[in-house]
Amino acid sequence: MKPFILVTILAATASLALAVKLINRDSTSHDLVVKCSSTAQTSIGGSSTRDLGNGPCTVTVKKTGASATASGSQNLMIQNGSVTVVK
16 A cells, blocks of 8 residues: 555656746736646736646737747746747
8 A cells, every 4th residue: 555655646746847837027917828638718927937737738828929838847938928938
């Protein structure tokens, strides 16, 4: 039983480490369309970061139409209204 618990904890930790993060470097908030396992209309505050999930995840900034997709250990960064993939 103990090996199973250890494997479960390690798997959960590994999946969190591979979660896609969205980083907003702009000082203003942005309205977004986020598509990971489902599609949601949401927003991100200025100078903030949020977890999106394991991916692949596509983020579109509504105002500019800028879009990018990331998965695994990649992250997405919003800067000047554009979205780019960063590691």
